[in-house]
Amino acid sequence: MHRGTQDMAAEPYPYTGQEIAAFFRRHASFSVGYLKVERSLEDFGHYLCELLVQAGPERLFLQGIQFFGNRFRWPAHLETIPAQTRLLLERQIIEHLIRNRVTESPLPEPALAYTGERIVPATAPFHAYWAHARRYAFAARRVRDLRVLDAGCGSGYGTRILAQAASYCLGVDASPEAITLASSLFARPNVEFRMSDVCSLEGVENQSFDAVVALEVLEHLPGHRIGSFLEAVRRVLREKGTFVVSVANRNHPPGEVNPYHLSEMTFEEFRSLLEGSFPAAAIQTFGQGVWEGSYRLERECRIVPVRSGTDHAVYLALVELAGPARAETLSRGTDLDSKGTREDGHGR
Structure with a gap:
């Protein structure tokens, strides 16, 4: 029953690149319901960004976005997001950094809060x-x-x-x-x-x-x-x-x-x-x-x-x-x- 490690490349994120691409094809307009930016302990100019985007009742977490050297690095599973959409999101992240330094926006609902009992993507450290x-x-x-x-x-x-x-x-x-x-x-x-x-x-x-x-x-x-x-x-x-x-x-x-x-x-x-x-x-x-x-x-x-x-x-x-x-x-x-x-x- 054991399966080898070579027959698939499991990514530690809940959505595949195809699912993320399909979300943005379905929704020409969306809003950012939550945004968090964390700073590296090793390099204070290195940030990690996570977002919750919303389009009507549908929601999607975007995780693992890095910003350092005044450039963004998007993880492989997010490279399917259209370039113009990524640029829009990058601008929101930059505005957030300028306005708030390193903080997080208010949660859209209490159930998303990180308490230490269970992990919720993006809102947990x-x-x-x-x-x-x-x-x-x-x-x-x-x-x-x-x-x-x-x-x-x-x-x-x-x-x-x-x-x-x-x-x-x-x-x-x-x-x-x-x-x-x-x-x-x-x-x-x-x-x-x-x-x-x-x-x-x-x-x-x-x-x-x-x-x-x-x-x-x-x-x-x-x-x-x-x-x-x-x-x-x-x-x-x-x-x-x-x-x-x-x-x-x-x-x-x-x-x-x-x-x-x-x-x-x-x-x-x-x-x-x-x-x-x-x-x-x-x-x-x-x-x-x-x-x-x-x-x-x-x-x-x-x-x-x-x-x-x-x-x-x-x-x-x-x-x-x-x-x-x-x-x-x-x-x-x-x-x-x-x-x-x-x-x-x-x-x-």
Whole structure:
């Protein structure tokens, strides 16, 4: 069931270039409902810009726009925006910089606010978004053409990233506010959002999904509910299914405390939990670095294989409910594939 990293290039953004181009073809006029500009910690003349554009009831996040040396650099997925439209947006960003230095505009609705509990694109600090989105891109490369359940989907942007590769995605969350927000922002033909407690996954049929993705879920659960969550995951996964899961490293630097985290883990605790819950599975483990403030995005928050405790901010695992022959093959895997590509999709 494992898919290699070479058969797709998952981007850590919720919209594809084709979807963005289609939005601007449909709407000759639009407004900027929200604009945020962040300054690099490493270079005070280097800015990162994010916007929410609106046309009637339809909304779209534009992320990853960089401004430095008096020039704009647009990420590849935004290069499909017509040149005149990009020029118009650049003027708005410049006006915002001149008028406000480095600030953000008022939010169009309270549900978009970043609280630390869930990530909303553009309104969350970009370093928090980028680390989280790279985990979703990591998962997306492993679920191509599969039916995927995104457990604890939050605002739903990650479900949409998964759906760029998967055949179908269901995002579930216990919060009605999260599901309403996700449905309004990130719906697409192969994406559905539904309320459900991840510890029971009520309403999700047995063995109905090829893959379950659970990013930023374990640490938000009280310890006594983690067993129920993993039991629910086993119930909905098909035979030889795939489970992609992450957890915050309990050995984080002093002072970095998230009040929403109830069950952070060491590497040994994380590995032991998965081995106990999936005794016949092949398990590969990874670590993700922290944001260092450079805005050299390909270097930030990288995900690499690990086999013991490290100082990474987050641990991830790829759990494959495979037979013995498959498990033996995976246990002999190396940190780099035959083309020298790391597990996060970037070269050496």
